[in-house]
Amino acid sequence: MKTTDIATALAGKYPExxxxxxxxxxxxxxxLMPAGWCMVCSGEPPMLAVALGLGRHTRTVVEATGEFQIAFAGEGQREVVDFAGRCSGREVDKIAALGLRLSPGAATRVPLVEGCARSFECRLAGSLPSGDHVIYVGEILAAHVADPPVRNLVNFGGWYGPARAEE
Ligand SMILES: Cc1cc2nc3c(=O)[nH]c(=O)nc-3n(C[C@H](O)[C@H](O)[C@H](O)COP(=O)(O)O)c2cc1C
Structure with missing residues (x-):
């Protein structure tokens, strides 16, 4: 091993x-906003955590409503990732701009988004300040998978591709 700068070492952590x-x-x-800094953080009860930057519009809404959804991007959603990651819901109606179709969730007011591979409806369980982000922990109340199945879209570090050839 050799010591290097932190950004260079972190740039090699993909896929994500x-x-x-x-x-x-x-x-x-x-x-909706794409996020890579997300993880499963409890098995029982099932929970997911996501780190949201201090300036994100999404963060304001999570804090105000106490609920959010973690939806895994599907392989056909490269453009959705690019667009939704470049503008803020504070200024742009991303759902309308992208022409995304929505359907009702089962456990929260947050709807399901067409094209996603799997979706988890979460109730906010806690938060932790984390430098220039805040980590939000959500208890999963309901889960959904695409039918027929859709492969997850993965960030390989500079390009996006499907997680695996067969599902
Ligand atoms: C692939 C990808 C991963 C991202 N991961 C995160 C993340 O983990 N946390 C975060 O706060 N922003 C992340 N972003 C940036 C937000 O998606 C972006 O700032 C977005 O415009 C915020 O939208 P909002 O203001 O409507 O919440 C990511 C963007 C991309 C394209």
Whole structure:
């Protein structure tokens, strides 16, 4: 091993899964943002954690509503990842701009987004300040998978591709 700078070492950590953090504000407006800094953090009860940057509109809505959805990007959603990661729901209605179709969730007000591989409806269970991000922990209340199955879209570090050839 040799010591190097932190950014260079971290740049080699890929592949990384890509999820959308989907929210629905008090007026019913739906937003989504791609996130890579997401992990399973409890088996019983089942929980997911995601790190949201301090300036993210999504963070404001999660704090206000106490619920969010973690939806794994599907292999056909490269453009959705690119677009939703470049603008903020504070200024842009990303769902309308992308023409995404929504369907009702089962346990929260946050709807399911077409094209995702799997979706987890979460109730906010806690948060932890983490430098320039805040880690939000959600208890999973309901889970959904695409039918027929859709492969997860994965970030290979500079390019996105399906997680595996066969599902
Ligand atoms: C592949 C990818 C992964 C990202 N991962 C994260 C992440 O883990 N946390 C985060 O706060 N932002 C992440 N971003 C940036 C947000 O998606 C981006 O700032 C987005 O515009 C925020 O939208 P919002 O203001 O509507 O919440 C990522 C972007 C991309 C393209």
């Amino acid at each position: 899964w890509i999820v959308f953090v989907v929210t629905c504000d008090a007026t019913g407006r739906v937003d």
